[in-house]
Amino acid sequence: xxxxxxxLDGIENPxxxxxxxxxxxxxxxxxxxxxxxxxxxxxxxxxxxxLVMLALWEHEPLRVNELAxxxxxxxxxxxxxxxxxxxxxxxxxxKDPHDDxxxxxxxxxxxxxxxxxxxxxxxxIVERLGLPLDELLELHRxxxxxxxxxxx
Amino acid sequence: xxxxxxxLDGIENPxxxxxxxxxxxxxxxxxxxxxxxxxxxxxxxxxxxxLVMLALWEHEPLRVNELAxxxxxxxxxxxxxxxxxxxxxxxxxxKDPHDDxxxxxxxxxxxxxxxxxxxxxxxxIVERLGLPLDELLELHRxxxxxxxxxxx
DNA sequence: CCTAAGTAGTTGGTGTACTAACTATTTGTA
DNA sequence: TACAAATAGTTAGTACACCAACTACTTAGG
Numbered sequence: 001x002x003x004x005x006x007x008l009d010g011i012e013n014p015x016x017x018x019x020x021x022x023x024x025x026x027x028x029x030x031x032x033x034x035x036x037x038x039x040x041x042x043x044x045x046x047x048x049x050x051l052v053m054l055a056l057w058e059h060e061p062l063r064v065n066e067l068a069x070x071x072x073x074x075x076x077x078x079x080x081x082x083x084x085x086x087x088x089x090x091x092x093x094x095k096d097p098h099d100d101x102x103x104x105x106x107x108x109x110x111x112x113x114x115x116x117x118x119x120x121x122x123x124x125i126v127e128r129l130g131l132p133l134d135e136l137l138e139l140h141r142x143x144x145x146x147x148x149x150x151x152x
Numbered sequence: 153x154x155x156x157x158x159x160l161d162g163i164e165n166p167x168x169x170x171x172x173x174x175x176x177x178x179x180x181x182x183x184x185x186x187x188x189x190x191x192x193x194x195x196x197x198x199x200x201x202x203l204v205m206l207a208l209w210e211h212e213p214l215r216v217n218e219l220a221x222x223x224x225x226x227x228x229x230x231x232x233x234x235x236x237x238x239x240x241x242x243x244x245x246x247k248d249p250h251d252d253x254x255x256x257x258x259x260x261x262x263x264x265x266x267x268x269x270x271x272x273x274x275x276x277i278v279e280r281l282g283l284p285l286d287e288l289l290e291l292h293r294x295x296x297x298x299x300x301x302x303x304x
Numbered sequence: 305c306c307t308a309a310g311t312a313g314t315t316g317g318t319g320t321a322c323t324a325a326c327t328a329t330t331t332g333t334a
Numbered sequence: 335t336a337c338a339a340a341t342a343g344t345t346a347g348t349a350c351a352c353c354a355a356c357t358a359c360t361t362a363g364g
Contacts, residue, residue: 013210014271014274014275015206015209015210015267015270015271015274016206016210017203017206017207017210017222019292020203020206020274021184021288021291021292021295022184022185022188022199022203022277023203023206024291024292024295024296024299025177025180025181025184025295026181026185026199026200026203027223027224027295027299028177028181028295028298028299028302029177029178029180029181030224030321030322031224031298031299031302031303032173032174032177032298032302033174033178034302034303034322035302036174037322046348046349046350047174047178047350048178048349048350048351049349051169051172051174051175051178054167054168054169054172054175055169057167058165058167058168058169063312063313064312064313065311065312065313070169071179072179072182072183073350073351073352074351074352074353075312075313075314076313076314076315076316076351076352076353076354077350077351077352078313079313079314079315080314080315080349080350081349081350084349096312099311099312099359099360100312100358100359100360101311101312101313101358101359101360102311102312102313102359103312103313115167118167119166119167122166122167122172123166125174129298129301129302130301130304131297131298131301135294135297136173138294139173139176139291139294139295139298140171140173140176142287142290142291142294143173143176143177143179143180143291144176145283145287146180146183146184146281146283146291147176147179147180147183149281149282149283150180150183150184150186150187150281151183151186182351182352186352189352198318198319198320199320200319200320200321201319215342215343216342216343217341217342217343225320225321225322226321226322226323227342227343227344228321228322228323228324228343228344228345228346229320229321229322230343231343231344231345232319232320232344232345233319233320236318236319248342251329251330251341251342252328252329252330252342253328253329253330253341253342253343254329254341254342254343255342255343
């Protein structure tokens with residue numbers, strides 16, 4: 001808009017905000033998480049906590065470093081998050097009998113029961129976004145490419 | 153993997169972690185920002201601060217709420233961020249003479265000069281990711297769709 | 305067996321992010 | 335022109351997210 005060549009900002013300015021993929025990624029991530037928020041709030045979960053529960057519903061039990069690898073998160077991020085999940089009553093952190101350094105994160109009965117409520121979330125999100133499934137699958141495929149490219 | 157029907161996790165389990173678009177979005181955003189980090193660190197910028205600078209290089213001066221709208225961020229997030237940018241010497245926060253409530257965020261000489269260094273960043277990122285430009289443009293297009301869908 | 309190197313998780317520091325409550329100012333309207 | 339409603343930005347509280355330093359435990363080499 002303030003460009004000397006009106007209407008060509010995106011083409012001539014490599015630093016144009018609206019053109020940056022990193023900007024679109026950051027906003028998309030935050031705004032989609034914002035769509036989850038009102039659906040997760042009744043379950044007493046934040047979005048990162050929801051992702052931890054997804055991992056546990058699939059692969060319980062998991063050690064902290066296994067969760068860190070699955071979610072690509074720092075153990076220093078997970079450690080307090082898991083304490084909050086334990087305080088919420090959804091998981092327990094048990095000493096691994098084979099290795100006194102390790103913690104086995106396991107689901108409580110409440111944590112397992114929560115999965116039934118969580119089953120309503122994905123369809124609610126898809127409906128709320130109102131995008132065709134192909135579109136979402138295609139986006140997922142391209143995001144996976146970028147993740148692979150960025151984490152080499 | 154722990155499924156009773158091996159190899160069909162993604163199809164039969166609507167809560168499969170690897171299948172969630174929100175998960176791919178969160179990881180992609182964090183890992184791409186991770187690619188920027190070593191490039192931004194020499195400039196003394198975090199990624200959110202970099203986005204603020206992009207906005208200012210394009211549209212200076214900007215009020216806090218205009219920045220909030222452009223970056224889709226809460227004023228409560230921007231307020232301390234802008235103080236840190238001011239402490240770094242890249243911006244000044246000036247009282248708007250027409251409205252004593254408002255702040256005009258303006259660039260300092262150092263902030264304007266920083267743009268020359270920043271010009272090296274986008275091509276460095278594209279090269280580092282090693283993805284074809286079409287791919288990035290197409291991803292950007294689909295992210296924009298999702299943002300529009302999520303922020304209605 | 306004993307010690308150096310590696311591994312598992314925690315802690316503290318800095319910097320986002322979102323919400324809600326708050327102050328200060330401006331605007332709309334009776 | 336009073337004054338309620340709206341607006342601009344700050345602050346405090348909670349929760350990530352990354353990093354570096356730390357403790358405790360395990361393993362590998364000698």
